[in-house]
Amino acid sequence: MTQRHEIKRFLTVAIAAALLLLPPMPTHADAQPEAIARYGDPDAQPQMVLRGATDIKTFGPVVEAFAARAPGLGITLEQWNSIDLYDRTLKDCRAGRPGADLVISSAIDLQVKLVNLGCAAPHVSAATQALPADRNWRDELFGVTQEPAVMVYNRRLLPPALRPRSRFDLLDLLRQTDTPFAGGRIATYDIQASGVGYLFAFVDSRQASTFGSLIEAFGRLDAVATCCSAEIIQGVRSGQYLMAYNVLGSYALDLAAQYPELEVVAPSDYVLVLSRAVMVPKGARLGAAAGALVDFLLSPQGRDVLSDNHLIVEIGIERDIPFPSESVAALRVIPLSPVLLLGLDRQERGRFVDAWMTAFDLPIAP
Numbered sequence: 001m002t003q004r005h006e007i008k009r010f011l012t013v014a015i016a017a018a019l020l021l022l023p024p025m026p027t028h029a030d031a032q033p034e035a036i037a038r039y040g041d042p043d044a045q046p047q048m049v050l051r052g053a054t055d056i057k058t059f060g061p062v063v064e065a066f067a068a069r070a071p072g073l074g075i076t077l078e079q080w081n082s083i084d085l086y087d088r089t090l091k092d093c094r095a096g097r098p099g100a101d102l103v104i105s106s107a108i109d110l111q112v113k114l115v116n117l118g119c120a121a122p123h124v125s126a127a128t129q130a131l132p133a134d135r136n137w138r139d140e141l142f143g144v145t146q147e148p149a150v151m152v153y154n155r156r157l158l159p160p161a162l163r164p165r166s167r168f169d170l171l172d173l174l175r176q177t178d179t180p181f182a183g184g185r186i187a188t189y190d191i192q193a194s195g196v197g198y199l200f201a202f203v204d205s206r207q208a209s210t211f212g213s214l215i216e217a218f219g220r221l222d223a224v225a226t227c228c229s230a231e232i233i234q235g236v237r238s239g240q241y242l243m244a245y246n247v248l249g250s251y252a253l254d255l256a257a258q259y260p261e262l263e264v265v266a267p268s269d270y271v272l273v274l275s276r277a278v279m280v281p282k283g284a285r286l287g288a289a290a291g292a293l294v295d296f297l298l299s300p301q302g303r304d305v306l307s308d309n310h311l312i313v314e315i316g317i318e319r320d321i322p323f324p325s326e327s328v329a330a331l332r333v334i335p336l337s338p339v340l341l342l343g344l345d346r347q348e349r350g351r352f353v354d355a356w357m358t359a360f361d362l363p364i365a366p
Helices: 003-019 056-067 082-094 110-114 167-175 195-207 213-222 229-238 249-256 288-297 300-308 337-343 346-358
Strands: 037-041 048-052 074-079 102-104 141-143 147-154 187-188 222-226 243-248 263-264 271-274 276-279 331-333
Touching: 003 037, 037 056, 037 288, 048 082, 048 288, 056 074, 056 249, 056 288, 056 300, 074 331, 082 102, 082 110, 082 195, 102 263, 102 288, 102 300, 110 141, 110 195, 110 337, 141 288, 147 167, 147 249, 167 213, 187 195, 187 229, 195 243, 195 271, 195 337, 195 346, 222 229, 229 243, 229 249, 243 249, 243 271, 276 288, 276 346, 288 300, 337 346
Parallel strands: 048 074, 048 102, 187 222, 187 243, 271 331
Antiparallel strands: 037 074, 102 276, 141 276, 147 243, 147 263, 147 271
16 A cells, blocks of 8 residues: 555544534535536436536536547536535435436535545546546545636726736725725625635635635625626626626636636736546446546546636636746645545534625525
């Protein structure tokens, strides 16, 4: 056994008891997929079931490219809310029933929790073994994308002097007595409704000296907390909001390519970067096909398709999102590791959500 695997097994044992204390996530009763699409052979039985907290419009072309390389395979792609996806996957796991053959989500903390609760099957290949340690957890969870948290603003409504390039710039603008962002003109995720929204906000609170001041300013200016990425960014495009804070760059770039009034900004102080995580659930009926899809996502061909659909975003000079520095230190990659479970601790999560929702004057879910 390699040292890497010994460390992972030690960490797994060390946190097993703590996992029992983690609170259930707020869910919607009898939640269903938000949308469904099918690819490949429509007559194939059984169909491979892929459940994801990823818009079909964005991820569908990736699945279609894989299906073209897998004759005789039919794939059903279900689009879920990230929290509902976690809840459904956990219920299938605890009931010992087959559910999805593959689960992919940007709420990577919830994916790590599922793995550490024993809900994933291992998949080992040359492609997974080539991943860096922060994108392969226990050979059961794999980071397959590269997506930054960004700011998005409407360039037609904001003059250059009011376009923030960093969190410090944004805070200065929010503190102005005549700030244009007052009255609900800035939006971000509702952290109770969005798994990735909670993840970004919690990691942000550990990274940014500006976090507390930003939240206070958001509350004072009646900033809007809502779900989800596309909804928020479309609100910026329509002029409902002047700006979105901490949204996924993949969706932002996709919409900015269609609407020139949208400008995507990687904050110059630091950029949070996540790698959307994929796992093969334990008991998957088509586990071998699911593993082949994982390998495709990690292959040069798969990465090309992911890049074409803005799921692999390059940050830096003359890249997808211009960035004022090539310093690696400015990119804060969120690793796949048990460290993410700290944000799911019952007391920690309770305190954080209470402070956040109080600032936004929103009810706290039971």
